[in-house]
Amino acid sequence: MDIPYTSKVRPDTGLYNGKLGVWLFLASEVMLFGGLFSAYTYLRIGAPPDTWPHGWMNVTLGTINTVLLALSAITTLLAWAALKTKQFGRYKLFGLLTILLACAFLGIKSYEYRDKLTHYQVQLNDGRVADGHLVENNKDADYILLRGHYAANATELLDGRAKGHPAHEELKIARADIKSLKNYGPALNNFLAIYFSITGLHAIHILGGIIVFAYLWGPGSKMWFTAPARFTNRVETAGLFWHFVDLVWIFVFPLFYLT
Amino acid sequence: MSQPEAHPSHGSHSEPGFLRKYVFSIDHKIIGIQYGYTSLAFMLFGFFLMGIMRWQIAHPGEAVPLIGNFLQTVFKDAAINGVVSPDLYNMFGAMHGTIMVFLAVVPVLTGAFGNYLVPIQVGASDMAFPRLNMMSYQFYLFGGIVMLASFFIPGGPAQSGWTSYPPLSLIVPTDGQTYWLVGMVFIITSSLLGSVNIITTIVQLRAPGMTWLRLPFFIWTEFVAAFLLLLAFPPLEAAGLLQLVDKLTGSSMFLPTGLAVSGAAAHAAGGGSPILWQHLFWFLAHPEVYVLILPAMGIVAEIIANNIRKPLWGYKSMVYASLALGFLSVLVWAHHMYLTGMGTVIATFFQTTTMMVSVPSVIILTCLLISLWGGSIRFNTPMLFALTFLPMFAIGGLTGLPLGFSASDLHLHDTYYVIGHFHYVVAPGTIFAVFGGIYYWYPKMTGRFMNEFWGKVHFWGSLIFMNVIFMPMLSQGMAGMLRRMSDGGINYALSHTGAEGSLPNMIMEMNRVILWGAIGLAIVQIPFILNVFISMRKGVKVANDNPWDATTLEWQTETPPWVYNFRKEPVVHRGPYEYSVPGFSRDFTPQTEPDNVGAKH
Secondary structure, three states: EEEOOOOOOOOOOEHHHHHHHHHHHHHHHHHHHHHHHHHHHHHHHOOOOOOEOOOOHHHHHHHHHHHHHHHHHHHHHHHHHHOOOOOOOHHHHHHHHHHHHHHHHHHHHHHHHHHHOOOOEEEEEEEEEEEEEEEOOOOOOOOOEEEEEEOOHHHHEEEEEOOOOOOOOEEEEEEEEEEEEEEEOOOOOOOHHHHHHHHHHHHHHHHHOOOOOHHHHOOHHHHHHHEEEEEEHHHHHHHHHOOOOOHHHHHHHHHHOOO | OOOOOOOOOOOOOOOOOOOHHHHHHHHHHHHHHHHHHHHHHHHHHHHHHHHHHHHHHHHOOOOOOHHHHHHHHHHHHHHHOOOOOHHHHHHHHHHHHHHHHHHHHHHHHHHHHHHHHHHHHHHHOOOOOHHHHHHHHHHHHHHHHHHHHHHOOOOOOOOOOOOOOHHHHHHHHHHHHHHHHHHHHHHHHHHHHHHHHHHHHHHHHOOOOOOOOHHHHHHHHHHHHHHHHHHHHHHHHHHHHHHHHHHHHHOOOOOOOOOEEEEEEOOOOOOHHHHHHHHHHHHHHHHHHHHHHHHHHHHHHHHHHHHHHOOOHHHHHHHHHHHHHHHOOOOOOHHHHHHOOOOHHHHHHHHHOOOOOHHHHHHHHHHHHHHHOOOOOOOOOOHHHHHHHHHHHHHHHOOOOOHHHHHHHHOOOOEEEHHHHHHHHHHHHHHHHHHHHHHHHHHHOOOOOHHHHHHHHHHHHHHHHHHHHHHHHHHHHHHHOOOOOOOOOOHHHHOOOOOOOOOOOHHHHHHHHHHHHHHHHHHHHHHHHHHHHHHHOOOOEOOOEEEOOOHHHHHHOOOOOOOOOOOOOOOOOOOOEEOOOOOOOOEEOOOOOOOEEEOOO
């Protein structure tokens, strides 16, 4: 006794179970990311004047990632269409492309994370701020090495747009002059906190998508030879999820990169 | 949603092993029973926490009798000589609320009753996604274990209320809050999987002829509750994740600028907002109230319809009212936040929606009340619980009105009046419906009745002691006694003796009355617990598969139901409550009965 409508469509609802299930799941996901984007809005509106940063993200990398995800949306669709036209080889090709594009996205994302987490703001005792990537931070030495530049104060660093990049040079800073040392992690300010929260959760979704696609490409694809209709449905529901993940990025990109 | 072969055991006639049958079962009935035992155990545990707190409130500073030594062993500095310290009181308060709402009452309604009844009542052989169903229970169990584990870590469990308001929840320097947040993420995931399953089952797996308006009212309430869980829980998950980021990375999305802790500036970048948490929290936690109440109304409607032997009055109005209730319930959350200085315009909006949301609740209750008119009522134990639900929920609902108006809420906010109000909704309201449901469906699950005499002892005892506990709280709150005071307000009363607004002796004395009520309530649960287990072997056997002469589908299959519920797919010919239909020889006409057969003399 099998559960009905796992591969066939129920006539009066026009859906098979998995499709309804995944749409409900996505509705829930909309509310999850909706909650997070509401939090972003609330924090940004509520931020005291001159505390919300602009232009802190690398727009080039963000654009490349946007393109990667957009391409992967097309390849998922083509993979599903290939199954619909019974071209299993084509499915394998586009399935693999989807996985590779998603992995490339995660690679770029981790590079960006690493860049932020090794980027430091050093508050000096004389009021100035040194800003740059940490080159050397040997606990035994009485200085640190930073590749960056000096600013009059932290507020000057808030707007990264338009100013062009100040010349970066290697700065040697004596530990005695340092008041505090903070990297561009979540604790620096709320822009970064909500940035890491939202993109982190998004990256987990990408990872989940990769696992699902890899399963459907590898061991799971055996089902094509036993229950092709059902296998096609699985690829379709996975694709629906993937399009949602892409869609979230379409909101992430302007809110964090183009601001 | 990938869903591997629905039932691996399908088609094979070999009996599944013990693990597959009882632990990793994918049979919705077994999963329902797993949920039932687990959530009732959590309910008992949450009640014990409360008992210890009531002792501390009535006898502040005195060692807890019987288990004082045990408390000291587990909680060390927080329970020196068995005395409940303010910290311990806060931990128990936070965990009592969390356990009761998220681990006891919601799982028992949607996990236990929902799982067991939804597929059978719509005429399906199982849930739409049986493996997901199993995972949903395991996520829930794991979340619960994380919560329980936090009792044994240094510093104890979360202690910032079940609402976990920052900044308090973030500045308490122990790991309890982290456990709470991780546990919540698992519980929310579980409820997500469960509600996807329930909705898909109701939409996709209805038997032939089971049209929308032939669904039992209980199915409608589960349907709406599942949508609320599906759509209102994720914002709390979002909030929980953000709080976890705050807690673990030292960010300050919920911490404001200039925060001082114990007189010293806090180490936080600032710029965040504690109010943001409140919005995200209550966006779930108010609809959650309707998750707590709607399936309870559904259970009550089933029991009442069966025991008045006539159709429910206004079934369609009840269905539409439950949909309206679901929709309006997501528009009222900020009525928990009148005291945050939100401004009168927004307060007016939320008090208007709050008044509106009471209308559909009243419609449902009124329909049930009018249904009683002219019925030949059978006063068995399930019916007593169901009938009592009506006035008890009414007290809970009506005492909510002064809290919904922002002007009167300013006075009552955070007093024992609030505690009395929502406990009337949940304890003698929802939990009575749960008890009624257990007595009502027990014969279907086991093939035996629960003992009627001890059932009535359980009922009358619970009714009396519930009221002894919660009625005084309404007075205490109106007198100005605040919640969350670990000494029950005695220090406040003593330091203001005779002054305007102080707490008179009579109000303080009520703390002892309530303690006795709590002890009494604990004692009358003993016959219930014994009844559940002893009746499995010794209870009166049911004479046939439909011992209550009921109409809905779960009674039209064998007892206990076969592993795939129905030997032959049922075909539905009529609505759910066709009792005493003229022209039929029996006073009930099952949904499966065709028009032309049976009974037309």
